[in-house]
Amino acid sequence: MCTRRTRFCFRSFRYSRRFYYRVTTTAILVVVFILRLRGLWIFSMFPFSKLLTSITGGRSIDSDMRKSLQNLMAKPKFDFLPNYKNPCFITKEANLGENTKATDGKWKLLHHDSIHMKRYDTGFGQNQGINLSRHIYFEEHQVWAGRETQQDRYPDSGPRLYCLPYFLIAGFPKCGTTDLWHRIIQHPDIVVHPEKEPMFFDNRRFYNGTPTISPPVSQTEKDGTWTLETYLEYFTQATKYIEHQFEARNGESYHGRITGEGSVNTMPINDEWFQLPENANLREPKYTNADHVHHLVPHIKIIVMIRDPVERLLSGHLYFSEQFNYNTSAELFHNVTVDAVNKFKDCLKYNTERGCAYNKSITTIKNRIRVGLYAIHIADWFRVFPRDQFLFLKTEDYVKDVRTTLVTVFDFLQLEFPPLRAPSRFLFKEKINERKRTLEMLPATRKLLQDFYRPYNDRLWKLLGDKRFHYTYP
Structure with a gap:
């Protein structure tokens, strides 16, 4: 009661x-x-x-x-010089190049005779890990001595020549881009910084904790992050080499050397789009790396390597296990894959497909499943660049026939294939950046990933108009 x-x-x-x-x-x-x-x-x-x-x-x-952060879309268009094959321009702005600390650009000729095994110098220091045979055509190939003095530096203010990349290997990671890079930069008309990936668009303009470039880029960055001026300084030595090498054409000097870079996350990684001032108050990115690259270098040539996304994902997992020294196994890879697939599907309930592809919270370095959504990433670049500025390479074809791929690349870059007496410079047998760890994927993991990527693979080959890129599964 x-x-x-x-x-x-x-x-x-x-x-x-x-x-x-x-x-x-x-x-x-x-x-x-x-x-x-x-x-x-x-x-x-x-x-x-x-x-x-x-x-x-x-x-x-x-x-x-x-x-x-700088608003790159607000930067004025550069007036590129017509007598340079590479996109180069002259500026009188004092703030470009101010407080530079660049290496000097002293040059010398290296003469090699009958050394049995040696490393080939591509123009800015030796490419570590590339051993070439003794029959190498070294004539007229200049290299940077690496000394640092006050002489021969560009002035801190006043007129100055700047160059941006003529070509960009924009994607995708773990598709053989590093191996391709170290082959094509052996071409005598290509001069590059020794660091393949400046990672300006996807990384260094946002973070101040990235590894130091070697040799160092002049310190124009603010609070550790890179500005556009820092990115221009990255090409300082290549610019000096391009400027000093020329030939006479119609009574005028023509500079035919080119430079480039190979930041392969430029195409798939737009994770910090919401931090950019030009994307303020938006639910989806209006501007991605594609827009920023196009604004700076509208006629750049873009090389993209594509691999079966299932195999690419496993390769990336093993790569990061070596880089960050964590133990892995087929079971661990399966668990992180299940987690990544579920998170992506959950994300789609409340966000657009494109928004989830650029949402870094749903994946980790152990499973970057978003990178393999090639159709989504490439579509963003097709919005601003015409199709003829792209060269799409299939990793599986590259592995089978390196020479044919290199001929295709040089033709795309409008470079002559070097003399046949120097094939070892490009066709050396050692693979670059080949992973040491191996792992056999569980059948259940493979089936899960094949089901996940199948619709995106169907969209990819239709987007490219090339059935060679139609990855099909049982």
Whole structure:
């Protein structure tokens, strides 16, 4: 039998519990909202994230960082010189090149006679790990001595020549791009910085904790991050070489050497799009790396290597296990794959497909499943670049016939294939960046990945108009 006293106690308890739930729920929502604003997306899979997404505009907000980032789309177009094959321009702006600390650009000829085994110098220091046979055509190939003096540097202000890349290997990681890079830069008309990947568009303009470039780029960056001026300084030595090498054409000097870079994350990785001032208050990126590259170098030639996304994913997993020294196994790879697939599918419930492809919170270095969504990434580049500025290479074809691929690449870059007496310079047998660890994928893992990538593979070959890139599975 319930007395007035007991009814009072029960009513008080009931009201207290309701009050407790309300306070707790409110507190959780406040905490999640704050974490979302600070860029922590660990709650993005929960249903109420849809509400938070509409509140934050689909982005994490860091106003201080946004203010420090350059708006590349607001930069004026460069007036490239007509007597340079490479995109080069002259500026009189004092702030470009100010406080430079560049290496001097002293040059010398290296003469090799009958050395049995040696490393070939591509123009800026030796490519580590490339052993070439004794029959190498070295004539007229200049290399940088690597000394650093005040002489022969570009002035800190006043007129100065700058060059941007003529070509870019924009994707995709673990598809053989490093091996291709070290072969094509043996061409005497290509001069490059020894560091293949400056990672400006996808990485260094956002973070200050990236590894140091060697030899170092002049310190034009702010707070450790790269500015556009830093990226231009990256090509300083290549610019000096291009400037000093020329031939007479119609009574005028013509500079026919070219430079390039091979940051293979430039195409697939746009993870910090929401931090860019030109993408402020947007739920999806209006501008990606494709727009920024096009704005700076509209006629750049873009090389893309594509590999079966299932095999590429496993290769990437093994690569990072070596780089970060973590133990792996077929079971671990299966578990992280299941987790990545589920997170991507959950993301699609509350975000667009494109938004999930550029959402770094749903994958880790152990399983970057988003990189293999080739059709999504390439479509963003097709929005701004014409099809004829791309060269798409299939990794499986490259492995089978390196020479044919190199002929195709040089033809795309409008370079003559070097004399047949120097084939070892390009066709050396050693593979570059070949992984040491191996792993046999579980059948269940392979089936899961094949089902995941199948619709994107179907879209890829239709997008490219080339059935060679139609990866089919049983």
